[in-house]
Amino acid sequence: MPAELSPIDKAKFAAARRAVDFIQDGMKVGLGTGSTAAWMVRCLAERVREERLKIAGVPTSTRTAELARELGIEVVTLDEAKWLDVTIDGADEFDPELNLIKGGGGALLQEKIVATASDQMIVITDAAKEVAHLGAFPLPVEVVPFGWQTTRALIEEMLVSMDVMGRETTLRQNGGKPFVTDEGNYIVDCHLKRIGNPRQLSLVLNQIPGVVENGLFIDLCDIVIIGGAEGEVEVRDINEGTVTQGRVDFAEESNIFSDLD
Numbered sequence: 001m002p003a004e005l006s007p008i009d010k011a012k013f014a015a016a017r018r019a020v021d022f023i024q025d026g027m028k029v030g031l032g033t034g035s036t037a038a039w040m041v042r043c044l045a046e047r048v049r050e051e052r053l054k055i056a057g058v059p060t061s062t063r064t065a066e067l068a069r070e071l072g073i074e075v076v077t078l079d080e081a082k083w084l085d086v087t088i089d090g091a092d093e094f095d096p097e098l099n100l101i102k103g104g105g106g107a108l109l110q111e112k113i114v115a116t117a118s119d120q121m122i123v124i125t126d127a128a129k130e131v132a133h134l135g136a137f138p139l140p141v142e143v144v145p146f147g148w149q150t151t152r153a154l155i156e157e158m159l160v161s162m163d164v165m166g167r168e169t170t171l172r173q174n175g176g177k178p179f180v181t182d183e184g185n186y187i188v189d190c191h192l193k194r195i196g197n198p199r200q201l202s203l204v205l206n207q208i209p210g211v212v213e214n215g216l217f218i219d220l221c222d223i224v225i226i227g228g229a230e231g232e233v234e235v236r237d238i239n240e241g242t243v244t245q246g247r248v249d250f251a252e253e254s255n256i257f258s259d260l261d
């Protein structure tokens with residue numbers, strides 16, 4: 001393993017490596033977006049190469065599609081795949097019920113569509129993203145550019161009546177311009193601090209005209225895999241009610257790291 005890999009990257013790698021053990025030959029797999037998901041794509045590509053697995057991957061962003069293709073994973077569209085066996089993705093926050101905030105990387109719309117079209121969603125993460133209540137991480141809301149300021153005002157007005165602590169919103173920027181998603185939309189980040197009722201907030205947000213989708217993932221995640229910097233991994237399965245501990249041996253994964261050099 002390269003010495004320069006930070007403890008957080010080691011933790012993300014450990015979770016990602018454990019997650020790809022869930023993939024079997026012939027599966028259709030949703031490929032998430034973000035730095036943790038990128039580790040998962042690298043680990044999956046390694047299994048595809050070594051074990052000659054036949055996998056069809058449905059990426060959740062152009063970034064992930066490029067990485068998957070580059071590493072030799074067969075990429076298909078969701079319409080071609082129709083339904084997926086499993087999606088593996090990162091998250092910005094998760095709570096004890098495995099509800100999530102996602103969209104820090106701006107890919108929440110495709111991520112939510114792909115996760116919803118999967119038998120199972122596995123979230124890979126490090127321990128710092130576990131919270132008692134969602135909301136410390138700003139909640140991303142994807143809005144169409146047409147009339148976005150009106151949509152933002154409606155979001156702020158709606159937040160007044162919701163069980164949240166903060167109400168400030170910001171338009172996500174990229175190099176001094178609005179950040180534009182793969183679907184050509186903008187993102188309004190809502191700084192809520194604490195979300196009392198994520199399920200209700202998600203429903204209400206999506207009723208505002210101009211809102212395309214929000215970053216609350218409710219009842220979508222089945223398994224969370226929490227990685228640690230020493231290779232330790234905890235697998236929590238909300239449906240089975242099980243928690244299992246394991247370890248990833250970084251030395252055994254040297255091929256993945258040598259590919260990075």
Ligand SMILES: O=C(CO)[C@H](O)[C@H](O)COP(=O)(O)O
Pocket residue numbers: 032033034035036037089090091092101102103104105106107108111
């Ligand atoms: O939702 C996402 C992208 O839209 C990511 O999964 C989330 O932001 C976590 O990213 P990272 O693994 O880089 O911490």
